[in-house]
Amino acid sequence: MFSSAYSLDASALSLRYNRDNLFALSVMKPAYEHVTMDAGCSIRVFHRKLPRIPFEWHHHPEYELTLTMNSRGKRYIGDSIVDYEGNDLVLVPPDLPHTWASNKSIDSTAPQVAIVIWFSGDWARRLADCCPEYEPLRRLLRRGASGLAFTQEAGATVSQRLAALLSQSPRERLGAVLDVLCELAETDAAPLASPSAFNKEHAGRPSGHEPERINRVLGVIDARFAERLTLRELAEAATLSERTLNRYFVQHLGESVGKYLNRVRIGHACRMLADTSWPVSVIASQSGFPNVANFNRQFRAVKDTTPAAYRREFAGRNREPHDPSSLESRSPSLEKRR
Structure with missing residues (x-):
């Protein structure tokens, strides 16, 4: 009886915490991030290492695939607020506000790491138009309209490709990213932000x-x-x-x-x-x-x-x-x- 009551109380507190956070996010204006592509590159890869991941509520017009490792905290994607840890792999669609926030590393002796990949939706669609081998890119973009959270197993699989994803060769990085995106198009994932929340974020905003x-x-x-x-x-x-x-x-x-x-x-x-x-x-x-x-x-x-x-x-x-x-x-x- 005590255990059941405690579980209900904990669930109620969690719901209230998330509701309060959603209200705070709804009135907080996200910062605009200007993502630049290096000369001669069609994607951008960012290797982030830091003692903790700060709360940075922001948006940008590019798609973002982020693998977060050795980190435990909360992930905010639109109106989705969930706990995350381990190999957290997420696809964020354009202009949907998002952030991760963590003060705790899983291994306290090592930094928290985020591998962030930015790419343009128009670029991915043009590539699928030109090369039928990359048709899965179009399916991934359709599935990811409200964001996607992949399994930790998928995150662990991507983490095994860090050498290629972080290569000093732009061509090798591009090849690795395209392989990862096409494979994720066929991988199970959970949608994140609700369509209504996504529409609310864009309501009244000029069309790009x-x-x-x-x-x-x-x-x-x-x-x-x-x-x-x-x-x-x-x-x-x-x-x-x-x-x-x-x-x-x-x-x-x-x-x-x-x-x-x-x-x-x-x-x-x-x-x-x-x-x-x-x-x-x-x-x-x-x-x-x-x-x-x-x-x-x-x-x-x-x-x-x-x-x-x-x-x-x-x-x-x-x-x-x-x-x-x-x-x-x-x-x-x-x-x-x-």
Whole structure:
């Protein structure tokens, strides 16, 4: 009797916890993540290693296949909130808000790991159109309209292919990803977010033009951040007014165009300070700051230290040269903001 009552109480508490969390998520605006594809690549693979997985409620227009290992916590996909652990393998559809959150590793001596694969639905459909061998991709996208959670056995199978998925060869990575996606098209999986929740997330949202225009501006910034870029020029690239472009950035990225551009420039300067012996004045110019005094001021505002002090932090360390296409690098749109 006591055991049964305790079970009912625990179930009621769990339902209440999830209901309260769903309400919180329903009023929390997800951050917009700008996923960039490296030059010469049609997919993006991100090898994430960290002591814990932080709560980062976000969305993006790409499909995402994520394998989470050595981690135990909660997974939030749309209105689906479940506990996860072990080899957690999930497909997230475009623009459906999602995050994982964990403070506990299964093996406390090792980091938590997430292998994240981003790809475009249009790209996958075009590939299926051209190559009948990849017809399973179309079936996977249809099945994954509300997200899919695969079995831990499927996750363990994918984990055995990490060498190919994380290869330094883009062609080998692509081949491994295509094989995995086609096999998952025929693998049992449970749907995640309810259709009504998915529709609610998209209700009242413009039909994709905001992310498209933001991506256009982010592409200009990625390619030309070291140049003098004006808000007017960026607004023209998006065919928007300057005020509307700033509003879109604040809504989707959580900061103004100017702050985002400044953060990209400071991030580039940090890498140059750590990886080269170039003078600070040269690094400032190469990062989009023609005035060294302004560079020092902006750097201190973002990093709470000077460029010279930041460089000293890395002095004497054997560091690999920075690789802009590193599988462990991430675009700045979801970095922790000050």
